[in-house]
Amino acid sequence: MVIAIIGILIALLLPAVQAAREAARRMQCSNNLKQLGIALHNYHDTHQALPPGCLIPGNVLIANGKAVTDQQENLPRTPSGGSWNMISWPAFLLPYIEATALYEKVSFNEASFLPIDAVSTDKTAKTGTDLMSNEEVSLAVPATFKCPSGSQPAVKNTVKDYSANGGGNILRRAADGTETWTGVALPDRRFGQAGNSGLFNRASGYGFGDIVDGTSNTVAFIEAHSQRPLIRTDGRAYNPFIYTNPYTFGMAMTDNGNSRLIINAKISFADDNCRNAYGTHTGGVNAAVADGSVHFLSQTISHEYVYRAIMTRAGGESVSIP
Numbered sequence: 001m002v003i004a005i006i007g008i009l010i011a012l013l014l015p016a017v018q019a020a021r022e023a024a025r026r027m028q029c030s031n032n033l034k035q036l037g038i039a040l041h042n043y044h045d046t047h048q049a050l051p052p053g054c055l056i057p058g059n060v061l062i063a064n065g066k067a068v069t070d071q072q073e074n075l076p077r078t079p080s081g082g083s084w085n086m087i088s089w090p091a092f093l094l095p096y097i098e099a100t101a102l103y104e105k106v107s108f109n110e111a112s113f114l115p116i117d118a119v120s121t122d123k124t125a126k127t128g129t130d131l132m133s134n135e136e137v138s139l140a141v142p143a144t145f146k147c148p149s150g151s152q153p154a155v156k157n158t159v160k161d162y163s164a165n166g167g168g169n170i171l172r173r174a175a176d177g178t179e180t181w182t183g184v185a186l187p188d189r190r191f192g193q194a195g196n197s198g199l200f201n202r203a204s205g206y207g208f209g210d211i212v213d214g215t216s217n218t219v220a221f222i223e224a225h226s227q228r229p230l231i232r233t234d235g236r237a238y239n240p241f242i243y244t245n246p247y248t249f250g251m252a253m254t255d256n257g258n259s260r261l262i263i264n265a266k267i268s269f270a271d272d273n274c275r276n277a278y279g280t281h282t283g284g285v286n287a288a289v290a291d292g293s294v295h296f297l298s299q300t301i302s303h304e305y306v307y308r309a310i311m312t313r314a315g316g317e318s319v320s321i322p
Contacts, residue, residue, distance in 0.1 A: 022149065026281045029147040029223070030296070033162065033288035036144065036221050039096035041292055049207050051092035053164055053200035053251050054244045056084045058109045085111035087134070088244040089164050089200060090145055097144045106137050112243040113138040134242065141241045149280040150225045159239050160250070162288075163224035163274050167198025168254025168261070168308050170315045197312040199290065200251055208290065212314035215290035217321060219310050222287040222297075223279035224252045227267060239274035252277050254308045263307065264299040287321075295321050 043051055058068040064084075087108060094103035110133030138158060145160035153159055199206055199220055211218050226238040244250050253275045254261055261276035263285055277297070279285040284298040301307055301322055309317035 022281070025148040026286070026296075029149065029161075029279075029281070029286050030294045032144050032147065033221055033223075033286050033294045034292075035097055036093065036162065037288040037290075037292040037294065039093045040220055040288075040290075042096040043093060044208060049205040050199055051089050052202065052204050053166065054086040054088040054202050055108070056086050056202075057107075057111055060085055060111050084245050085114075086202070086244045087112045087242050088250045090160060090250075091137070091242040094142070097142060099142050099144075102137060102140060102142065106242070107133045110134060112245075114240050114243040114245075138241050138243060145241065147223060147225065147279065147286075151280075153226070153228075158241060159226055160241050161223060161225045161239070161279075162221045163239065163250050163252035163277075164200040164221055165198040165219045165311055166200055166251030166253045166275070167196045167313070168311050170197055170312055171305070171308065171317060197315060198251070198253070199313055206313065210313055211290055213309075213312060213317060216293070217310060217319060218290045218313050219287045219321075220290045222252050222277045223281075223285035224250075224274040224276065225278050225280060226274060227278060250274060252311075254303065254311045260303055262299070262303055263297060263301070289321055293321075297322065 040050065061068055087106070091103070091106050091108070094100065094106070113134040139155070141157045141160060145162060146157075147161040150161040196204075199211070199218065208215055224239060228238055239250055252261075256275060263277045264279065265276060267276060267278075277285045277287070281296075283300075284296055286294060287297050288294050297307075305317075306319055306322060309315060309319035310321055
């Protein structure tokens with residue numbers, strides 16, 4: 001009888017304990033994004049610009065027959081005979097999240113390193129050329145980039161759970177009231193010239209002054225967990241820490257061409273490059289806003305009129321963060 005009563009009590013308490021733990025994990029995730037938002041402001045104070053979404057290392061350009069000054073030119077996505085293996089935005093923020101020692105180990109002139117797309121358990125395995133130069137950094141993701149509710153790949157501490165805002169389609173309304181959404185890709189961008197509709201792009205250097213829609217109405221970072229551990233059994237995951245190739249990896253978008261990237265929508269293994277906002281918190285995802293605040297975005301918000309609006313820096317929409 002006593003055992004039965006204890007069993008009932010445990011059954012009653014367990015959901016409450018699990019809910020409390022998830023609330024704590026969600027709060028820690030929110031705190032992580034808060035730290036990234038503060039780091040973004042400190043970076044901007046120092047450089048008068050936001051960090052680039054990613055950069056092609058100089059030696060990689062040279063190896064592909066390109067001058068280092070071609071960084072911002074109209075380069076093809078994948079040059080013949082090699083891969084760009086770019087270094088993405090987290091590397092540039094490391095000094096501003098108290099990870100200066102790790103930052104000093106980053107070789108910005110060498111190819112980035114991908115330990116988890118080759119095999120699930122052997123972290124010494126490589127794909128393509130040997131990318132040893134940034135291996136140590138790639139295997140040491142700071143906790144600030146990891147949501148405690150996120151899944152770990154077989155090779156731990158190699159992926160991040162947040163992506164930078166790469167923008168998406170922009171609403172245009174004609175005089176007769178007809179609405180269309182202009183598809184915005186991620187073209188190469190030279191400093192000071194037009195690029196995508198978000199805050200980050202390859203070799204970008206947007207500033208807070210470019211956020212015409214207002215920093216309090218524009219997302220900077222958003223949860224974008226890899227779904228590969230959820231739909232595969234071999235432990236592989238994506239959204240690697242400082243590796244990106246092509247340059248859309250690690251930059252969240254609202255649209256992929258004519259396909260909408262819905263918050264928390266399940267996607268196929270082939271499409272898992274963490275361009276869609278995805279988390280494991282019930283009902284939505286955490287997002288850091290450009291003004292430094294953090295909000296929980298419901299997965300039920302209007303994709304067309306709200307989500308797209310808060311992911312563009314100068315779309316002209318009159319929409320506030322919900």
